[in-house]
Amino acid sequence: DAGVIQSPRHEVTEMGQEVTLRCKPISGHNSLFWYRQTMMRGLELLIYFNNNVPIDDSGMPEDRFSAKMPNASFSTLKIQPSEPRDSAVYFCASSFPGLAGSSYEQYFGPGTRLTVT
């Protein structure tokens, strides 16, 4: 398996522009997570989906952020309009909780490094 795939790997944009980050989870995984990592705030969970349904979006910083998972193999995280403080590395991770008592190990993608100028 190719692992979790994220695109783009790097994104540089100007303040006010719309940014869309993409994620393809590992085939067969039914939980998907979006994280943001900065030096100041560390690793933060933004939102997660189970079976394509958003379960908890309490980590989404504000209305400028939105996430969708239209099917089991694709998710997007959109920032509109972007601001310099959104500059961070955004990770997508997936897992397969499976049967009770089994592992909830998350597999992380390579991340998207976003710079907003």
Next chain:
Amino acid sequence: ELKVEQNPLFLSMQEGKNYTIYCNYSTTSDRLYWYRQDPGKSLESLFVLLSNGAVKQEGRLMASLDTKARLSTLHITAAVHDLSATYFCAVDNQGSQGNLIFGKGTKLSVKP
């Protein structure tokens, strides 16, 4: 609310020395995970601990879990420079369908 605390947050070691990183968590959970992150890279799974008393070892790293004490340790034996990285522990947020609560990470620097 489940909280996960790691200590120390920063660790500077000399090669050849032993040390332990601690991960405490605040509510009942019997599954704990350790991840490694190299600078500029993603998080990579190291160990999955699924029950009280679980012990896993790979190379110079050994992880253990005591669910009664709500404590996991990551022990480093005879450190080498290649172990320099940030290590995260994460705990199941039970009932949350797979959500993990991560510690802040321990940045390990191994110096010759």
